[in-house]
Amino acid sequence: NAGVTQTPKFRVLKTGQSMTLLCAQDMNHEYMYWYRQDPGMGLRLIHYSVGEGTTAKGEVPDGYNVSRLKKQNFLLGLESAAPSQTSVYFCASRLTGEKLFFGSGTQLSVL
Amino acid sequence: GENVEQHPSTLSVQEGDSAVIKCTYSDSASNYFPWYKQELGKRPQLIIDIRSNVGEKKDQRIAVTLNKTAKHFSLHITETQPEDSAVYFCAASKGGGFKTIFGAGTRLFVKA
Numbered sequence: 001n002a003g004v005t006q007t008p009k010f011r012v013l014k015t016g017q018s019m020t021l022l023c024a025q026d027m028n029h030e031y032m033y034w035y036r037q038d039p040g041m042g043l044r045l046i047h048y049s050v051g052e053g054t055t056a057k058g059e060v061p062d063g064y065n066v067s068r069l070k071k072q073n074f075l076l077g078l079e080s081a082a083p084s085q086t087s088v089y090f091c092a093s094r095l096t097g098e099k100l101f102f103g104s105g106t107q108l109s110v111l
Numbered sequence: 112g113e114n115v116e117q118h119p120s121t122l123s124v125q126e127g128d129s130a131v132i133k134c135t136y137s138d139s140a141s142n143y144f145p146w147y148k149q150e151l152g153k154r155p156q157l158i159i160d161i162r163s164n165v166g167e168k169k170d171q172r173i174a175v176t177l178n179k180t181a182k183h184f185s186l187h188i189t190e191t192q193p194e195d196s197a198v199y200f201c202a203a204s205k206g207g208g209f210k211t212i213f214g215a216g217t218r219l220f221v222k223a
Contacts, residue, residue, distance in 0.1 A: 042215040050209050098143045102154040
């Protein structure tokens with residue numbers, strides 16, 4: 001039981017490049033989330049999903065897209081990366097209870 | 112929308128002293144208030160939570176209090192130890208809702 005797994009762990013992009021972050025969970029959780037963490041700003045919700053095939057916007061969705069084609073996977077895409085998207089990205093999931101289970105994070109730098 | 116404010120942003124205490132972190136929330140419909148601890152380079156992990164039908168909850172050296180009228184809740188750590196050094200996040204969510212909104216975090220330093 002691996003819990004919540006994020007790939008990659010580190011990535012450096014040039015401005016304008018695209019990439020996809022993958023989140024996978026093996027706990028059969030319905031709800032999945034993408035947060036970004038920036039110094040002094042805590043964890044801000046980008047997008048979330050309440051089940052397979054569903055997605056919704058969070059607090060800071062601009063510049064990101066997501067997909068939940070399979071229940072266990074939640075993908076976060078950056079179509080045209082900008083330096084303002086330099087951050088640590090965390091995926092999280094939960095069942096119907098409120099406790100969030102986090103992945104280990106992805107450190108993304110956009111030059 | 113829902114907003115959670117957290118204070119202080121940084122807290123330094125001597126080993127053995129107590130530490131208190133305070134949060135306020137804006138949405139009166141919020142009814143679940145978790146606290147997460149994030150050690151350096153690690154993922155956030157739940158350490159304690161409280162629901163709106165309870166005023167206080169304790170787990171060994173940590174406790175959380177909730178004042179629904181004032182819409183604020185606090186984390187209390189007693190007899191602090193160096194391993195308590197970390198970033199602590201408060202959060203709030205609504206029953207039946209899907210989003211958990213976090214405060215900006217408090218970096219706690221416990222000096223040996």
